[in-house]
Amino acid sequence: MDAHPEDRTRVKAVLQRAMELEGAARSTYVADACAHDAEVCQQVERLLAAHDRAPTSVVPPALTMIDVPPDALVGQIVSIYRIEELLGRGGMGEVYKAHDAKLNRPVALKLLAINLAHDTERLRRFRVEALALSSLNHPHILVVHDIGDHDGRPFIVTEYVEGLTLRQRLMGAGALPMRDLIDVAVQISSALMAAHLSGVLHRDIKPENVMIRPDGYVKVLDFGLAKLAGQHDHDDAVQWRTRQGLIMGTPQYMSPEQARAEQVDFRSDQFSFGALLYELATGRPAFARRSLIETAAAVINDQPDALGRVCPQMPPTLCIAIQRCMEKEPSRRYDTTRDMHRDLLAVREHPMEVTRATSPIPGCDAIVVMPLRILRSHPDADFLAFSLPDAIAASLADRHTIAVRAPLAVQRHGGADADLVTLADAMAAQFALTGTLACVEGRIAVRLQLLAIPAGTVMWSDARVATLQEMFELQDAVAAHVALTLPGSVVATHVGAQLRRDVPNSAGGYAFYLRANQLAYEVSHWHEARDLYRACLDADPLYAPAWARLARCERLIGKFSASADESKACLASAREAFERALALNPDLAVGHSFHAELLIDVGRADDAMRLLLERLVIRPNDPDLYAGLVPALRFCGLLDESVAAHARTRSLDPTVPTSIHHTWWMKGEYRRALAETYGDIGYMQGLALASLGREREAVAALRRREGETTESRIRPYLASLRALLENDRDKSLAALESASALQIDAEALYYLARTFARLGEGDRAARELQRVVEGGFWCHHAFERDRWLDPIRPRGDVQQLLERAREQAQLARASFVRWRGPSLLGLAITNASR
Template sequence: MTPERYQQIGDLYHAALEIDAAERAAFLERECAADEDLRREVESLIASHEQSADFIAIPAISVAAELLAAREAEGPKGQVVGRYRVLSLIGSGGMGRVYLAEDTGLGRRVALKLLPEHFTHDKNQVQRFRQEALAASALNHPNILTVYEIGEWHGRDFIATEFVEGVTLRTRMRRKLSFSAAIDIAQQVAAALSAAHAAGIVHRDIKPENLMIRPDGLVKILDFGIAKYAEPKRMRDSKESWIKTATGVVVGTTAYMSPEQARAQEVDARTDIWSLGVILYEMIARRLPFPGKTPTDRVAAILEREPEPLSNHRGRLPDKLQQIINRALAKDKDARYARASDMSEDLRALRATIGDERPFRFALPAPSRTFFSRLNRKAIAVAALLIFITAVGAALLFRSRSNGRTESLASGAAIDSLAVLPLANVSNDPNTEYLSDGITESIIGNLSQLPRLRVMARATVFRFKGKEVDPKAAGRELGVQAVLVGRLLQQGERLIVKAELVNVSDGRQLWAGEYDQKLVDAVTIQQSIAHEISEKLRLRLTSDEEKRLLGRNTTNAEAYQFYLKGRYFWNKRTEDGFNRGIAEFKQAVEKDPNFALAYTGLADSYIGLTFYDFAAPNESMPLAKDALVHALSINNRLAEAHTSLAHILVNYDWKWADAEREFKLSLDLDPNYATAHEWYAIHYLKAVGRSGEALKEMKRALDLEPTSLVMNSFWGETLYFAGRYDEAIEQCRKTIEMDPNFAVAHWHLGLAYQQKRMFDDAILEFQ
């Protein structure tokens, strides 16, 4: 094959990667014309290049939520592959589909990667698939994905690996990383590469999409799909050696490609070191060192230009950090680090000098709690299953198998504050994992409607998720008088829930119950929880309050399914998510035209399109307002709907008096709705100069959600607008301690620094 042919294949391969996967076939058919050999070579390379969703790149909570958002159309779901029972599809890439599965022998969750059926007769594809498995299984390092088994099922190869809960570095880099976190991540990757190189394996495609970060900060390298042996040479020459890409063909991802890769030259361990240098630069500067609009532009930059100094993008950099990156990005590979272990040690030493050796940690992405996301604190539902847990205390109403029991409250010890801790899922099934979260949230939403009962918000209690917590200790920490705890188990088409209400003062059990019900029967108990729990706590609903509670929900299971999907897509905060949410909410109201919360969700989706600049305000805001008017015509006592309407009135219509009326009405209907207090403070009171009232409302929001990053940050902003700059700085710093990567708090802190004329500090925060 001529050099020109190699270049033709490489150029076409990179151009194809820039095109949406759905359009690649047509693109290749057009570009390759009758040259079938050319097309075959390019498709082979594309198959080796697995996309960012590939190999466990989706956190478990998203996988579970997706199960209820769309039905899987194909695949071995429910079947047993080897000893692994397939639970759900996680994602797919060029070299296969990845499923969440359960190891029936050990009871653990695994990721199961299956070679596509249409590749089983292609010797090259089979060998590439096995190459990935062998490359990963040959390594034993905490920062490299662990391979449990390589096997065959019905003529198809599979790889069983550990299931990693986390996010890709690409996802994590959407928010600013501290120097310490970036150095920590790079050091872990360097240590893993050192182990791979010592085993004679060069990855050749190190990029943010192939790096997974767990919540505890541990980094995992994924996707050895185009790895190759580097040493010793005898292994490459042996008959058992893995299939090699023809010399002269460019393999890798353009932006992270070393100069020798770009020139289609022989590569060794130093090409991975270059790629890691690019990633480290990108984490710090928040841009690529060798940018370009096209793959060709990027390759030209890699070969011909030097990256801008990091100080151009981020101030106060340690000199040693720039030196490490310069050495990793030396165009002459002989001037680079010879070994990844040397780079790892330099990074470790650097981190020790910056005074922060704490492990890098972060929270798994859940539905965002910023801005519009908090609207769904009480609105979200889990289809017909959503209300099952309302059976806590509903034994007298339904003929379920229940051994509920109650102890009377001590005289004079009426409960007026309560926390619902996340239900513990004991099913080891992502479906019920998502169900347990949604059910917990529905309890919070419904109990929040009860008069004279303060219920801790979702953002406050979900930090206890997955932990063995003493109810008394949790209650004292949260400042409540009672704690509701429970466990959930799904067995086929039945749900078993055990729950108990604990008095925080003495640990006494106020109530307990065990329920075993069919899933299809769960919807019948959706309107009982507030009434039954109020009975247990000696809280009485007036007829008006009971009517308001009943008017929130629907008895139509299909409508709840669509409503759930709508809220799920809405929480993605993407243009596609909002549009798909709109479609689901529309179907919900078609199934139940009197489902007011679904109209509220429809409005929130239109608002989201405008808020995130996906649609012009004059296009989506009138539609949002129409949906809210419809919701309120059905049920004019929905606090969520009045709050959203107030937002439109103040930010779009500029009808200030009408907006304040809606805010006040919302707070009259639900004094514990933190979002209403927050928006009233920051969108209205602050804007009209009523700082004292804004402080009062924002403080109330913070009291309701004391661990919410959003509430803490906007409390700092409210202090700032009140001219209390020192207090604002202290509050924003406190918020950043809770999550150093929360950009909103950095922005508010920068504003306060400006007013104190601390301009250098302000610039750092804004960056």
């Protein structure tokens, strides 16, 4: 960028003193004098290099070059481009906004600085940038329109991008919100993946070289230090260092191998990208020291502050991805940039990883309970690697002063083989329970350790050898020892009895249970998951969690998949399974959470809310109970409270899914709704896209899900919205009628009612809205802001329905306050929820 007057004065002062010195003394002085201003350092370095290389007849004296007017070309014609304004000035030259007279469009024109026209190295770099950009064709990489020469000065013409660099964005607003960060990360990684697949390394990834448009669209700029496939590394040290021994570029974003002037490959860009994301997330550079030399040394030797502590709201998967990019050794980074991009896509597409707080209660510590490592395998005992720590985690969840990261959550981040410190940091845990499992001659040996993280201090350890049945009986003692060693109060007195209720008694049955859990949140696998839960219970009929999860599957199949007759049978089976689960264990949190969903289905959302709040008084750290509150509160019209319940769920266990995407949509937060649609039947993805004005994408997504689903109740539901977006009124109405006849969910009926209204079917829309309110969906804020309901809003019957919804929501709010909801969710008591 063009220097301000005070910067030019500073450049002159530093330059004048530097010209009196030679060799290492000059290098050291410049590095220290410009320690906090890379731009001033680059200007001084450039001027010194030009002064040393050429006589004054070719290049003006260094001190006079500072005062060359930066806007001398404004108003002139370069080739077919009329120069309109100076956009910036850097080490390579000036960038202007220009007008393409031939195609009548704005462009950006980058012109090599006049004093560098005879600089062989700078000319080479300028041509490399032109070649790199012209060889790439990707939506997130700046597009090259033209390459030419003006009075002996080469220029590159690119698309003109309206927006801010990420540096400007950081300076103006600080760290990016987490969802913006994830979106930016995915776009940049997509660009880097395309460049690397084309054999192009960027080698200068930093905030100044990425622009973000007002609509959030990202463009990667400035390939001036790029390296193309086939380019000879004739002298990498010369390319990366000036005569004075100063590192070119911006050291805090260089990879360690780059800072050491070693040969680099695509993994160097990964490191720079990780450093960029670190700064976008925290608002401060990962490596920033007093001088450029100290900064380069920090890049090579030091570790930045742990992301899990500096940025506690970061999803664990994103934290791990960034840390992997920033590994000092290239071999520990991603094998391909495609793998890196896929990991970031997974962060964006899996809502269960996206929102996390450090702990559910202020000042509360957290423990990550690791699956056991199997040292000697045996088919009848290996299931203990999960079931034993899972039972201990369930026990510890009763404590009010500790948050528990359960083994199933750990498994999503590498399981027992994951790096413990990295994992604990990503999951914001201060303690870890680890162990090993071995089966020797019919007996089971278990060794456990409780560690303080990151020091690795052993706080407690134990080794047990027992039979399979004895191992179940020993779980109570193990849980009690762990609980008493941790900071805080003693373990609840009822934990032992609960623990014995919630342990499996069959290795084969537990294997069925674990596999069913993996499938149960995908619509296409509901039937398979149901069969696996049944197989588990055939082998182990006293295992309460399996009864609860079977009940959930029966409910979902009956609600969304089965025929009318089959639906009644499924829902009856669901009620029976819930009763079995809660009879075996009245304190089973997942049982109460799923049972609450059944209450919501029959129009009793307020009772579901009360049930869950009652249980949370006893188990305030249980994520399943908070997850159940998300839909219950939404149905009651308490949207902010629903969001708070989701956040508390994620803080306790990022793997527990919720229906938060519907809550975000009801609040008008369509981008957030779209980001959370993983596991949805497909309707919300299409609706959120359409609400964002991306109707073509919405139609494609809905059509794809229609083709994928085998569920009879879901297909017309999807088709009704898809046909409306395609302006096919008749097909949309036909699908609506079919979906309405099959649908029993009050929230789903609301989506149908608004679609009827959009199509001008006022009477039909009003009848559906009556079913909505009578069915227990009282989200009046959504009704009031929904423009699709505008045609029927003035009707008297509709006004009565809206008033009834408001009244029911007010009653539900009073119950929420009475049952300690605000304190459990950390909310202030207010009179309205938007």
